[in-house]
Amino acid sequence: MVDYKKLGLVNTKEMFAKAVHGGYAIPAFNFNNMEQLQAIIKAAAETKSPVILQVSKGARNYANGTLLRYMAQGAVEYAKSLGWEHPQIVLHLDHGDTFETCKDCIDNGFSSVMIDGSHLPYEENVALTKKVVDYAHQFDVTVEGELGVLAGVEDEVSSDHHTYTDPAEVIDFVTRTGCDSLAISIGTSHGAYKFTPAQCTRDEKTGLLVPPPLAFDVLEAVEEKLPDFPIVLHGSSSVPQEYVKIIDENGGKLPDAIGIPEEQLRKAAAMDVCKINIDSDSRLAMTAAVRKVLAEKPAEFDPRKYLGPARDEMEKLYKHKIINVLGSDGKAE
Numbered sequence: 001m002v003d004y005k006k007l008g009l010v011n012t013k014e015m016f017a018k019a020v021h022g023g024y025a026i027p028a029f030n031f032n033n034m035e036q037l038q039a040i041i042k043a044a045a046e047t048k049s050p051v052i053l054q055v056s057k058g059a060r061n062y063a064n065g066t067l068l069r070y071m072a073q074g075a076v077e078y079a080k081s082l083g084w085e086h087p088q089i090v091l092h093l094d095h096g097d098t099f100e101t102c103k104d105c106i107d108n109g110f111s112s113v114m115i116d117g118s119h120l121p122y123e124e125n126v127a128l129t130k131k132v133v134d135y136a137h138q139f140d141v142t143v144e145g146e147l148g149v150l151a152g153v154e155d156e157v158s159s160d161h162h163t164y165t166d167p168a169e170v171i172d173f174v175t176r177t178g179c180d181s182l183a184i185s186i187g188t189s190h191g192a193y194k195f196t197p198a199q200c201t202r203d204e205k206t207g208l209l210v211p212p213p214l215a216f217d218v219l220e221a222v223e224e225k226l227p228d229f230p231i232v233l234h235g236s237s238s239v240p241q242e243y244v245k246i247i248d249e250n251g252g253k254l255p256d257a258i259g260i261p262e263e264q265l266r267k268a269a270a271m272d273v274c275k276i277n278i279d280s281d282s283r284l285a286m287t288a289a290v291r292k293v294l295a296e297k298p299a300e301f302d303p304r305k306y307l308g309p310a311r312d313e314m315e316k317l318y319k320h321k322i323i324n325v326l327g328s329d330g331k332a333e
């Protein structure tokens with residue numbers, strides 16, 4: 001049993017309580033490699049923002065779960081070396097799909113896990129989430145559950161199929177499972193194609209696609225049922241069009257890539273949403289920077305010469321999210 005507290009990591013409990021009352025949200029950034037991790041830690045340290053490092057199943061398969069875990073645990077020391085005296089860093093399993101995966105993470109130093117039973121029939125979701133909570137809470141590890149199905153990659157049916165969270169279910173779910181936070185579905189989705197052009201309107205001046213608004217009425221109804229309970233938004237990349245443009249101008253092809261406007265995320269962060277998941281935007285920042293360097297300097301073959309600029313671009317992006325969108329800067333002084 002690896003005790004995350006001995007590694008200097010923290011769970012989400014206190015930071016969520018503060019974020020809910022403070023009208024801001026904690027960034028949850030996925031990482032799969034060293035450059036992403038360095039950029040996240042540097043951005044969080046320099047803005048003094050609490051931060052959640054997320055590891056997905058795909059990340060564990062890509063980079064090796066053990067290696068990622070040691071990297072994240074080492075990141076606490078890295079943060080301190082940057083002058084962040086008391087880092088508030090959470091190591092979180094993103095979209096855990098079985099009890100065994102969650103247990104493996106809890107046993108090995110994760111301070112938080114998500115059990116995503118949202119695709120199961122309701123009673124099975126309750127039973128699985130409760131099983132993970134009962135195990136996790138013995139070790140003071142916090143647990144995120146999910147109700148409702150996001151559109152796109154998550155629903156496995158079609159790109160516009162989704163099921164918004166049913167506010168009538170949330171009290172029962174949270175009470176019976178004991179989960180510490182709840183991911184809900186209000187119109188966000190994973191990846192860089194969150195809406196089809198047919199679902200959008202077009203801005204007459206800029207010609208850019210304008211996505212439909214999130215279902216804030218559902219979020220409000222959830223908040224009414226669960227006052228001050230930490231709510232999580234997955235699929236919250238905004239797909240910055242400047243990155244899409246750089247990628248497309250340098251040999252890439254991302255037609256009609258579109259995300260959640262930052263205005264909407266700001267509004268959600270001011271409400272009871274206290275964890276906002278961002279992965280795709282970091283991928284776009286990295287890809288844009290790498291494509292640009294390789295296109296401009298065809299003779300370059302030192303990975304540090306393109307991964308370095310990629311890391312700088314990601315750091316810039318993370319800081320922007322922390323300061324200008326989520327409002328979590330200075331909350332971990």
Ligand SMILES: O=C(CO)COP(=O)(O)O
Nearest residue numbers: 191234235236237279280
């Ligand atoms: O929800 C996410 C990770 O769980 C990431 O969402 P994005 O694909 O919008 O970045």
Ligand SMILES: O=C[C@H](O)COP(=O)(O)O
Nearest residue numbers: 030056058059095190279
């Ligand atoms: O939930 C989705 C995250 O963006 C992780 O994506 P991934 O499974 O490709 O690592």
Ligand SMILES: [Zn+2]
Nearest residue numbers: 116118146154
């Ligand atoms: Zn899910």
Ligand SMILES: [Zn+2]
Nearest residue numbers: 190234235277
């Ligand atoms: Zn997600």
